[in-house]
Amino acid sequence: MAMVAGLVALSLTACGERDSDDNASEPASSAPTTEATSEAPSEQFPDFKACIVSDSGGFDDKSFNQTSYAGLTMAAEDYGVQTAEVESNAPSEFNDNINEMVQQGCNIVTTVGFLLADATEAAAKKNKDVDFAIVDSSYEKPLPNVKGLTFNTAEPSFLAGYLAAAKSETGTVGTFGGVNIPTVTIFMDGFYQGVQKYNEDEGADVQVIGWNPETEEGSFTNDFENKTLGQSTAEEMITQGADVIFPVAGPAGLGGLQAAQDNDVKAIWVDTDGCESAAEYCDVLLTSVVKAMDVAVEQAILESAEGTFTNEPYLGTLENNGVGLAPYGPEADVDDELASKIDELKQQIIDGEITVTVK
Structure with a gap:
């Protein structure tokens, strides 16, 4: 079993009324944004392939799979990476779906959800030249090629x-x-x-x-x-x-x-x-x-593409704008x-x- 480190740690707060046509007030503070902060063109990585595996909720779950998947599409738009994805219909598919992404030549595979922890660790042990990022999980002793993306919700x-x-x-x-x-x-x-x-x-x-x-x-x-x-x-x-x-x-x-x-x-x-x-x-x-799972996933992809990827877990908090309240x-x-x-x-x-x- 993967030793999942106490998910004591975890990711954004924008309190305030929502913008509307009814003169709603502006938020008192801003939630994490996915908008670019600079007009300068981003470095491109057209030969790099980033991939993602959902849990059984699928990428249209209006929740964490969908937001994590947005990080992949953002990376494609911002950095020109190639992408591939596979949706899981049941936990029994996790191992095969991750291996499918590896076989497709993915340089980094992001897995979405605590329930994929064991399958992710197993794949990482067998494929040391591939980076892995996992949303909503981390490990007590992470492998060199695995980064946990956790959020203090x-x-x-x-x-x-x-x-x-x-x-x-x-x-x-x-x-x-x-x-x-x-x-x-x-x-x-x-x-x-x-x-x-x-x-x-x-x-x-x-x-x-x-x-x-x-x-x-x-x-x-x-x-x-x-x-x-x-x-x-x-x-x-x-x-x-x-x-x-x-x-x-x-x-x-x-x-x-x-x-x-x-x-x-x-x-x-x-x-x-x-x-x-x-x-x-x-x-x-x-x-x-x-x-802000989308931001965390995109950042992990960028670090892998740049060659700066580490196994140091990411922890989203109110302080770093990784978690929060929507308007x-x-x-x-x-x-x-x-x-x-x-x-x-x-x-x-x-x-x-x-x-x-x-x-």
């Missing part, structure tokens, strides 16, 4: 939990995951702690259903693809009084957004800005917990006082005054 999830508690009218908020693995529960840990911070600050008693950080047990669909399971899980939480839903379940989590929309409650999306990737649900979103949704109704409080909490996390803990 507990930090922005803390902000999301505080926001959810502040906006709840019933005094109950809910979260559920796809599978009980560290890259999922890290969101839920941060969310829970943010709610507790709100309770402490405001003398409130907002309850979190769906996750108990002490027992590390909670609500899981045990599936990242089944939207129906996500919807039924969220609906059960809504019947228990939850009026903000925080799904951490990839495409299955879209069912949670559907349930929120059907029942006139709010939700918070993960991995990407849901108002962009799942725009049909933007009206129910307070915000999204996002991580507030158009119907989030976040007033200036609450927005300022979220910004204050963000800075306290960056300064080390607040520590978001992960088991």
